[in-house]
Amino acid sequence: xxxxxxxxxxxxxxxxxxxxxxxxxxxxTLSGLSHPFMSNWFRPSIxxxxxxxxxxxxxxxALSIQQVLDSNHVTAIRNFNLLxxxxxxFYQVLGADSTYKYYSATNATLLPHGDxxxxxxxxxxxxxxxxxxxxxxxxxxxFDGQYQPINHLLPVWKVSFNRADGMDIYIETGxxxxxTFNNNTRKxxxxxxxxxxxxxxxxxxxGDTFRNVVxxxxxxxxxxxLISGLTVxxxxxxxxxxxxxxxxxxxxxxxxxxHRFHRQIGLIVSFVMLTxxxxxxxxxxxxxxxxxxxxxxxxxxxxxxxxxxSNLALPVTDSLIRKIGVVSFNGNTFYQxxxxxxxxxxxxxxxxxxxxxxxxxxxxxxSTYYHPRLEVNKFYGRVxxxxxxxxxxxxxxxxxxxxxxxxGYPNGDNWYIETTTSKLATKVAAIDRAEGLSxxxxxKYFGMSWAGKNIRDLVSMLAALGVLVxxxxxxxxxxxxx
Numbered sequence: 500x501x502x503x504x505x506x507x508x509x510x511x512x513x514x515x516x517x518x519x520x521x522x523x524x525x526x527x528t529l530s531g532l533s534h535p536f537m538s539n540w541f542r543p544s545i546x547x548x549x550x551x552x553x554x555x556x557x558x559x560x561a562l563s564i565q566q567v568l569d570s571n572h573v574t575a576i577r578n579f580n581l582l583x584x585x586x587x588x589f590y591q592v593l594g595a596d597s598t599y600k601y602y603s604a605t606n607a608t609l610l611p612h613g614d615x616x617x618x619x620x621x622x623x624x625x626x627x628x629x630x631x632x633x634x635x636x637x638x639x640x641x642f643d644g645q646y647q648p649i650n651h652l653l654p655v656w657k658v659s660f661n662r663a664d665g666m667d668i669y670i671e672t673g674x675x676x677x678x679t680f681n682n683n684t685r686k687x688x689x690x691x692x693x694x695x696x697x698x699x700x701x702x703x704x705x706g707d708t709f710r711n712v713v714x715x716x717x718x719x720x721x722x723x724x725l726i727s728g729l730t731v732x733x734x735x736x737x738x739x740x741x742x743x744x745x746x747x748x749x750x751x752x753x754x755x756x757x758h759r760f761h762r763q764i765g766l767i768v769s770f771v772m773l774t775x776x777x778x779x780x781x782x783x784x785x786x787x788x789x790x791x792x793x794x795x796x797x798x799x800x801x802x803x804x805x806x807x808x809s810n811l812a813l814p815v816t817d818s819l820i821r822k823i824g825v826v827s828f829n830g831n832t833f834y835q836x837x838x839x840x841x842x843x844x845x846x847x848x849x850x851x852x853x854x855x856x857x858x859x860x861x862x863x864x865x866s867t868y869y870h871p872r873l874e875v876n877k878f879y880g881r882v883x884x885x886x887x888x889x890x891x892x893x894x895x896x897x898x899x900x901x902x903x904x905x906x907g908y909p910n911g912d913n914w915y916i917e918t919t920t921s922k923l924a925t926k927v928a929a930i931d932r933a934e935g936l937s938x939x940x941x942x943k944y945f946g947m948s949w950a951g952k953n954i955r956d957l958v959s960m961l962a963a964l965g966v967l968v969x970x971x972x973x974x975x976x977x978x979x980x981x
Contacts, residue, residue, distance in 0.1 A: 510731050516724035517973050523717050527775075528967035530696035535956035537688035543664070543680065546627035550675045554839070555581060556817035558588045560604035563809040568592075570607035574803050578824050581810075582675065584620040586610065591617070591672070595800050599672060614672055618656035622668040625677050626660070634659040639669070644693045645686055651899045651924075652678040674920060678899070708790055715783050722776045728765055757979055761972035768965035775966065778941035785934040794869050797921045801825055805832045808851040815844060824919065828864045833857060837919060841888065841902050858918050859884040862904030866914040869923040883907040887915065893927055893935065900924040 562570075564579055567590050577593040581604065588604040591613075601613025610616065615636050623629055639646060640654045646669055655669040655678045665686065669678035681689065693699045701710035810823060815836050822837040825848065833845040833854060845857030854860075862884050887894055888902045893913070900917040903924050907913050911932075915924040927935070939945040944962070947955035 513724060513727035513731050514977060516720050516727060518977065520717065520721040520724050521970055521974055524721070524966060524970045526695040528963045530692050531963040532960050533688055533691055535960060537685060537692060539952055539956055541684050541688065543682040543685055545625055545680050547625045548677065550621060550624060552675060552821050553583050554818045555820040558583045560588055560811065562604055562607055563811045564590055565806055565809060567602045567607045568803050571602060571609065575800050577800060581823055584617055586616060589613065593673065615656065617672050618658055618670045621670045621672065621675060622658035625668055626666065628660060632661040634661040644699065645681055645689055646679065649897050650678045708787065711783050711787050715780065718776055718780050718783065722780065725769060725772055725776065729769060757972055757976045761969060761976050764965065764972065765969045768969055771962040772966050774941040778937045781934050782938050785930055788930065794871065797865055797868055799827045799921065801827050801832055805848055807849045810834060813846050814853065822919065826861060826921065828861055835919065843918065858904060861918050862906050862916040865916045865918065865921060866906040869914065892939070893932060894925065898925050
């Protein structure tokens, strides 16, 4: 009697939990099925993905940054760069008010609407579209459904062309790079994935923490639905076997084929469902664990009086210079020069001398600044700093920024710093590393990458389809029992 009651209770709870999980499963599997179309098969193409700036020797600036600032009575800046586009060669100056202004490197005059002009120029460069009319150009300072947090870069200009495909290009003018690009098809897939997979509508109602807590609760119920289903089968498999044998012996019609298919397919996809649920739960748990306000970006302000040495008289060959800026840390100000090999050199703006290992020193300084529990002038143990020039499993393509300096702490934490923008690209603790690996292998099936992206996507789609079919058969069996 006790055994029978136990079986009945497990079966009852399995049905209840399964019914509660049905709609979320449908949402997640259908949106999961759409992901390969969005990210692979129907992903729009673009003519150019990387902008290659001219060497300083080809830009031929007539004036130094000091002459330009003095002519325009600018006494302090955050950063500057020298760039060339169809309207000429300009100093792109990030002012103390954090807005970009463009001054001619020939006569120091201000270019009206310089940042929007440069954003349009870059958008046309990436698309190789010089004829379509400009529909709109707006500054975007936050993420939304079409420009999601996975793109990382902010602020960006959203440049929209009046084209049949509705192409939008997101441009970070300060680094002359593209955040992402979307056509009408991709926008539709993004909306579908945002609403039905990550449930943005919950975040719109109560914020990210509210959404993540709700999803954790639902996925926990899914996990117990899976466990209870396997338990029911384990407790009752002899009964199921006997029913099957009796039916065959009497040659009677199988009226419970829906229940049988639910059990059989459920056993086949149970491991797949377990990997989806466990990796999803782990992903959400880590998000909740890391749910703390981000520290404001390092905001240096550099006085004009600190720029003693001309930027046109540096001990670096002009033909090698691809980008130049200025940074201030540890009581000194430096020209930050990036060459054609993406090597970064630091030259003191007052003495003109090169500072050795300065990019590593600046990365340590910024890592300490962004760390919420460290003090800038306190020693916490020796850290290891090395430059990362390509993406890998820990620092993946979604982080966008390269090259970066990886600052490794004795406890195993890695902080990735893009020194040319003074920004934290990402931070990876032990739990983040474990979650990242579980997500890419158990949720996104990167273990199938050896077979190619198309095969990997097909396998993940079949897995999601299997979970959907099991859930629908389970619902059908519930209806038949009514």
